[in-house]
Amino acid sequence: MSFNLTGSNSDVEATDALAREGNDEDQMSRGSLALAWSGVASAFFFVYIGAAMASAYGTANAIIGIILTILAYGAINAVLSKYALENRTTVAQFSRTILGTAGSSIATVIFALVAIYYAVFEGSIVAYAFMAAFGGEMWMWSLIVVIYSTPLILGGVRRFLDKLNGWLMPLYFFGLIAAVIWAGAVYGFSDAWLTHAPEVELPFTAGGPGWLATFAGYMGVWIMMMFTMDYAALGKRKDVKFHQRITFGPLFYVLAYGFSAFVGIFLTFTIPGVEVTETGLAGGIVSLMGVLGLIVIIASQTRINTANYYLAAANLRAFGERVFRVQMPNIAWVLISSVIIYLLMLLPIVEYLLLALAWQGVLVTAWVAIALTHILLARGKNQEHAAIADEHYRAFNNNGLIAWLVGTVIGFVMMILGAINPELAGIGSTWGPILTAVASSVVYAILWKTNPVSRTALVKVDAR
Template sequence: MTLNLTGSNDDVEATDALARQGDDDDQMSRGSLAMAWYGVASAFFFVYIGAAMAVAYGTLNAIIGIVLTIICYGIINAVLAKYAINNRTTVAQFSRTILGTAGSSIATIIFALVAIYYAVFEGSIVAYAFMAAFGGEMWMWSLIVVIYSTPLILGGARRFMDKLNGWLMPLYFFGLIAAVIWAGVVYGFGDAWLTQAPEVPLPFAQGGPGWLATFAGYMGVWILMMFTMDYAALGKRKDLKFHQRITFGWLFYVLAYGFAALVGIFLTFTIPGIEASETGLAGGLVSLMGVFGLVVIIASQTRINTANYYLGAANLKSFGERVLRVRMPNIAWVLVSSLIIFLLMLLPIVQYLLLALAWQGVLVTAWVAIALTHVLLDRGRNQEHAAIEDKHYRAFNSNGLVAWAVATVIGIVMLQLGSIDPGLAGVGATWGPILTALSAGAIYAILWRTHPTSRTGLIKVVS
């Protein structure tokens, strides 16, 4: 029997049937999924990055850029969430369509490493807070953080964390509000945090206005688009509108980016001597609020790291099984991922945050632009990706790989402008992510029109 999976109208009907197989019984309830996803909003990194943007470009520019970021994230993630829910597809499964099975392995390992990197970074903040509160060595607290974090993504413990996250979220948000009030009472409520301007007022030194540079800076965190797809794949189709509007929509980013940024900006310009760094803000919070500040940090980082640990291990497993042909139980992959996290925590990884964000931003931004372009051009088609085996996909899909490669080169060249001429560093940082996204989407759209046989990434196989 011949199974035609090349992308014709008949194929669409076949894959539509696949997409409707099964029901929502095994999917997460909308409340559980929303609580699990909102754990991501409590990353202390979001407090830091808002403050860093205000220091670099001024508070007004930072706020304008963050508002535009919230709008952009809300729109893009509503589209990607809808596709992931309707088609039951994760990043690894969807990447087979746009990149081929071999190409998807590249996307999967990048996703795994970025999630692990964030786990290292956020875990280091908890370890630093413990050290600031109780003394001791960083390696010891790092080990403790990894030991208590690992079980939280396993089986029943993970389900428990989904419920506990509902209780931890108010502690995080009200804890930050308490920090603002506390800092204001101790050091005074002024308007310096609202009127902060760059030390050197060169509006176009960063390659454009400060609000555009801020917007481009937040593009370095487009990894959350990939996080969205993996989480949304767990949702019920009947809850689609709720997840588009509430779970993965603008409300989430108002809390994650808007609220956190305002807190970070206020604390940075209110507490004397505090640095606009994540460790600086965490240390300042512990110094200001004592044990309560430590509790707020532990609550926030524990919530976000359940997502980082889970996605890191899940994508590491996908890469290991597909490329390395290594088959192990889930718990084994979790332990391997946790060991990597601990070893990396022994390195001064926090110092390389901005560099890591810039490089990952190129690869991830290009992938997101291609994924979004594919979804918009492929409207009306449905493929339940998990129901289609790897053997039905091309090893390499030239449409996506060419677009990804060219856009990545453009982004890297832009990032290297500063090494050619220091005066161009701001131009590269601002326009690098933007040109990466635009070129990836444009090239993929052109190839979509000129190479229609590669649109679905599927091949004709005989079984």
């Protein structure tokens, strides 16, 4: 029996019934999923980016921008996590609907690359902390970091990971609190971190108020939306409300962005000589707290890198199987991604990481805007599910691809303008991500209304 999905209710219901086969008991419990996802909150990148925003735009502007970011992330991820939970769909599987199978391969490889870049960043932080504490060479410590990180996402070790994250969470949280208290006790408590403002009106502030620039800066981390979908797909449908409100909701981002930014800002303007760089804050904590500071860094980075390594390997596998038709066991893809991560750690990639992520962030922002628009427009008419095989999808979905192209071109143009003329850098960095998201969403919505045939890349489903 086959159903041609062109938008009729009966066809949609048949597809929805197919997707809802399976037992919730096969999925992760709410506690296990919440604990596993909480590891993402301990990314040292969040400590760094909060300090960077405060240094650039002033603490007051940074705080306002971060509050708006927390609210926006909570609202968007409530929608994405609900959809992923109810349909058990990952980024790779969902992308087939909005982009087609060929287009989804692009999204998948971008997701894999961004996860790899974050693994390189977080791993380099640990390697640098080891080197600051014990000396030695970066290549050696980088190898050690990759060797101990890789097994944490393999087979039975992942079951141990829930407990590991449970142990490391308080160590990370109270470790950073200890760093704040320690720094205040040694260098004195003052309101300098709260009252900081840029000494001069920097050119890039011409793009708008500092709080808006901060909000736009955090849009470069919208890869967290894609992380959310892949993790939410592991949960139980009966736990939708819990995960919307707690696991992937604003409370998580209060910890991930709010608490981390507070620590980063305080330490930056309290410890003398700390540079607001990718490794400067980590080095400052190690120099301040010694071995205890090293333990805090290792705890935080080990937790986040379990997510980075897992998502990098999973999306590399999806890309390799779909594009190159390569079938290998999961361990092979894990090892391949780990080798790539180590090789990149040998390069001075951390120095260019933010630039690379900014360019890829345009692509990610456009994808998130299209995904959110699709889900909201297709409420009650879900047409994309993990239960449907690739052969039932078109190679290309023009609606999504056109919207993605328009949004990314706008974002790239804004970035190029900033690179060509430094006086326009603020306009590009502030309005680039915002215009990318708005343009992608508006174009997709218009095409949805005017081209109903391409509302989904789904062609047919054979139900037996």
